[in-house]
Amino acid sequence: MTDDLAERKMQFMFALRSKGVTDVHVLTAMEKIDRGLFVKGLFADRAYEDTPLPIPCGQTISQPSVVGLMTQALKVSPRDKVLEVGTGSGYQAAILSQLARRVYTVERHRRLVAGAKEIFEILDLANVTAFAADGSFGLPDQAPFDRIIVTAAAEDAPGPLLAQLKVGGIMVVPVGQSDAVQSMIRVVRTETGFDYEEIRPVRFVPLVEGMARDN
Numbered sequence: 001m002t003d004d005l006a007e008r009k010m011q012f013m014f015a016l017r018s019k020g021v022t023d024v025h026v027l028t029a030m031e032k033i034d035r036g037l038f039v040k041g042l043f044a045d046r047a048y049e050d051t052p053l054p055i056p057c058g059q060t061i062s063q064p065s066v067v068g069l070m071t072q073a074l075k076v077s078p079r080d081k082v083l084e085v086g087t088g089s090g091y092q093a094a095i096l097s098q099l100a101r102r103v104y105t106v107e108r109h110r111r112l113v114a115g116a117k118e119i120f121e122i123l124d125l126a127n128v129t130a131f132a133a134d135g136s137f138g139l140p141d142q143a144p145f146d147r148i149i150v151t152a153a154a155e156d157a158p159g160p161l162l163a164q165l166k167v168g169g170i171m172v173v174p175v176g177q178s179d180a181v182q183s184m185i186r187v188v189r190t191e192t193g194f195d196y197e198e199i200r201p202v203r204f205v206p207l208v209e210g211m212a213r214d215n
């Protein structure tokens with residue numbers, strides 16, 4: 001590793017901590033999974049900045065500190081089966097693979113699924129499976145889940161996803177009526193219903209129903 005790269009990676013970890021990512025397991029996973037693999041082309045040299053960046057299909061890889069804070073809010077334990085909706089680059093799923101027993105991730109753009117699968121293979125992440133599917137309906141075949149993370153913004157926590165959460169399970173999802181005003185919420189399924197808690201304001205690309213047609 002050149003000194004410059006080492007320095008940028010140190011800054012990357014520093015930015016995570018200074019934005020409130022304090023969970024040591026999350027930090028360790030984010031130190032291990034190299035974001036540089038998930039950002040290609042023009043923006044590759046900005047992979048270690050704490051900023052969202054463009055990926056193919058007009059989507060974005062989320063801001064690292066937001067990935068860290070969402071992952072932290074999800075409270076993943078090593079026995080958990082996790083569903084991610086919105087694979088995108090595959091970065092968030094790769095982080096989750098370090099913390100959970102099993103990770104399923106779904107994405108509506110086939111091209112993104114293919115790109116993410118390639119990286120999972122390079123990294124030898126045997127506990128992650130990516131599917132091309134409309135994640136607004138979850139993944140009924142593998143349900144129920146201990147944890148669900150949605151990395152695209154919905155108006156509300158989607159009903160089919162709530163239904164696929166185990167009792168005691170946690171879902172983290174950005175919700176909002178517009179692109180500009182969204183907030184990340186944590187939903188806990190109890191014996192009798194759901195508890196909602198607002199965590200922080202965020203800004204995500206929208207959750208869109210149906211498979212994408214552009215590939």
Ligand code: SAH
Nearest residue numbers: 059086088089091092107108135151207208
């Ligand atoms: N978690 C990603 C970033 C996701 S950006 C990462 O780590 O890189 C949000 C992604 O959600 C986009 O790729 C978008 O195509 C996808 N998406 C939006 N609506 C969806 C849906 N209904 N089902 C599956 N994926 C969806």
